[in-house]
Amino acid sequence: MTEAGATGPAQRPEAQRGAPPMRPRQRRTAPIVPPQALAGNALVLVIAIMTFLSCLTLGAVTLVNDTAATWQTQISREATIQIKPAEGLDMEAALAGAAKIAGGFAGVRSTTVIDRAATARLLEPWLGTGLDIDELPVPRLVTITIDPAGPPDFAAMRQALTEQIPQASLDDHRNWVDRLVAMARTTVTIGAGVLALMLSATVLTVVFATRGAMAGSGHIIEVLHFVGAEARFIAAQFRRHFLVTGMKGAAAGGLAAAIIFLGFSWWSSRNLATPEGDQAAALFGNFAIGLSGYAGVLVIVLAVAVLTAATSHITVVSFLSDLDARQSDG
Amino acid sequence: MGPEILRDVSFQIPERSFQFLSGPSGAGKTSLLRLLFLSLKPTRGLITVFGKERSQITRRDLPLIRRRIGIVFQDFRLLEHMTTYENVALPLRVRGRQEASYRSDVIELLKWVGLGERMHVLPPVLSGGEKQRAAIARALIEQPRILLADEPTGNVDPTLARRLLRLFIELNRLGTAVVIATHDLTLMEQVEARRMVLADGRLDIYD
Numbered sequence: 105m106t107e108a109g110a111t112g113p114a115q116r117p118e119a120q121r122g123a124p125p126m127r128p129r130q131r132r133t134a135p136i137v138p139p140q141a142l143a144g145n146a147l148v149l150v151i152a153i154m155t156f157l158s159c160l161t162l163g164a165v166t167l168v169n170d171t172a173a174t175w176q177t178q179i180s181r182e183a184t185i186q187i188k189p190a191e192g193l194d195m196e197a198a199l200a201g202a203a204k205i206a207g208g209f210a211g212v213r214s215t216t217v218i219d220r221a222a223t224a225r226l227l228e229p230w231l232g233t234g235l236d237i238d239e240l241p242v243p244r245l246v247t248i249t250i251d252p253a254g255p256p257d258f259a260a261m262r263q264a265l266t267e268q269i270p271q272a273s274l275d276d277h278r279n280w281v282d283r284l285v286a287m288a289r290t291t292v293t294i295g296a297g298v299l300a301l302m303l304s305a306t307v308l309t310v311v312f313a314t315r316g317a318m319a320g321s322g323h324i325i326e327v328l329h330f331v332g333a334e335a336r337f338i339a340a341q342f343r344r345h346f347l348v349t350g351m352k353g354a355a356a357g358g359l360a361a362a363i364i365f366l367g368f369s370w371w372s373s374r375n376l377a378t379p380e381g382d383q384a385a386a387l388f389g390n391f392a393i394g395l396s397g398y399a400g401v402l403v404i405v406l407a408v409a410v411l412t413a414a415t416s417h418i419t420v421v422s423f424l425s426d427l428d429a430r431q432s433d434g
Numbered sequence: 435m436g437p438e439i440l441r442d443v444s445f446q447i448p449e450r451s452f453q454f455l456s457g458p459s460g461a462g463k464t465s466l467l468r469l470l471f472l473s474l475k476p477t478r479g480l481i482t483v484f485g486k487e488r489s490q491i492t493r494r495d496l497p498l499i500r501r502r503i504g505i506v507f508q509d510f511r512l513l514e515h516m517t518t519y520e521n522v523a524l525p526l527r528v529r530g531r532q533e534a535s536y537r538s539d540v541i542e543l544l545k546w547v548g549l550g551e552r553m554h555v556l557p558p559v560l561s562g563g564e565k566q567r568a569a570i571a572r573a574l575i576e577q578p579r580i581l582l583a584d585e586p587t588g589n590v591d592p593t594l595a596r597r598l599l600r601l602f603i604e605l606n607r608l609g610t611a612v613v614i615a616t617h618d619l620t621l622m623e624q625v626e627a628r629r630m631v632l633a634d635g636r637l638d639i640y641d
Binding site for chain 2: 326330
């Protein structure tokens with residue numbers, strides 16, 4: 105073997121003639137997986153949007169679920185005695201009597217006679233203000249607060265009431281409760297279905313968006329593979345990069361949803377005594393997402409970030425397998 | 435499965451040897467290098483690398499074996515988001531070594547290949563010859579036992595081609611076996627070395 109004009113490290117074949125002196129390093133070591141300007145931002149945006157929508161759906165389902173439970177418990181906690189006016193009936197005495205009879209039953213926590221003023225207020229939306237309740241034959245009410253854990257014997261109470269006050273009738277809200285329970289169950293089932301669809305859509309979108317963002321990374325995986333990087337090293341680099349990307353997007357989406365929830369709670373608390381607030385409260389109960397709702401948002405954010413990282417891991421591993429398969433095809 | 439590109443090929447690359455692998459375009463030079471680099475599996479036949487038969491080498495073994503083989507790709511395969519320095523240091527970085535432990539070695543090697551002033555430049559700014567030298571430096575940084583170079587002078591002018599050849603010769607003198615795939619006759623005429631000529635899928639060796 106012969107060679108011409110060999111040089112060694114000490115001799116430096118390429119003398120830096122006339123070159124400026126070497127500058128110190130000006131930047132941090134580049135990450136192995138490059139920050140992808142366009143595809144990376146698009147991925148963060150897609151993840152943020154899908155996380156936001158999933159969290160909103162979760163919040164809405166939590167709200168409906170809580171409200172349905174509230175409807176059910178509030179109504180089953182109460183029963184009403186209605187006393188219709190009749191000739192010669194001393195209404196106040198009948199109301200007091202009914203309250204006393206009902207109060208004597210085990211399972212009754214308290215009884216409240218709805219007084220004249222309150223009755224007038226109840227009728228105000230239909231009959232207007234300035235109503236003189238004594239001029240009208242208006243039925244009067246006694247509300248009974250019951251112990252939901254050990255409700256009283258309504259049949260016995262009904263019998264006792266009608267025996268002593270024939271104008272009295274007891275409404276234990278059974279029909280309402282049954283209907284509301286059915287409606288609440290349907291609403292919660294629909295909500296769970298919508299949430300399941302939304303989460304499935306999020307999973308698929310995140311998986312495909314991550315794979316799309318990785319489409320241009322094949323040459324990096326190949327070079328790393330050829331310079332002797334182990335598969336787990338390559339996978340770990342991509343996993344870390346996409347965990348951060350996923351976390352950025354998911355946190356942004358989750359935060360936006362949490363801000364919306366907080367905004368609604370704030371609006372709801374500010375409008376507590378206004379017609380708008382009452383309307384919302386009538387529909388949704390206390391318009392606020394509980395702690396479980398926020399915990400759900402956190403779970404979704406973490407799950408989306410982990411999903412993004414897992415997708416990148418699987419993509420790297422399958423790319424390396426394909427690389428080996430191609431090798432054997434060659 | 436396509437047509438057989440190489441057949442009845444039998445040869446050995448001795449330690450510390452220097453050889454050219456030549457032949458017309460499409461003769462299978464790159465395929466043969468890829469077989470030696472273990473990035474291609476033979477459809478039949480035996481390949482033994484560092485005493486281990488190819489079929490016994492698992493996916494897990496590949497990275498460890500590749501660390502002992504330096505390869506210079508025809509298309510360089512530098513990572514464009516990394517500087518020359520970072521590209522050359524990549525094989526050490528993927529082994530988990532701390533930068534402080536290899537920094538001076540990488541700088542020394544970059545100076546040796548004439549890229550001392552270009553070490554903080556990104557590949558898109560480098561000329562073809564500079565990219566070629568960066569790719570060679572990356573292949574050499576782990577002091578491989580064998581260096582495979584695919585058309586290493588294909589993108590450079592004759593003067594630079596001679597300089598690169600001198601680099602390979604010096605590397606060989608330091609103990610690395612070198613295989614240079616080329617169809618550049620002028621380059622081969624500059625050195626008296628073993629020639630492996632591929633034609634029609636067959637290999638003729640001229641010692």
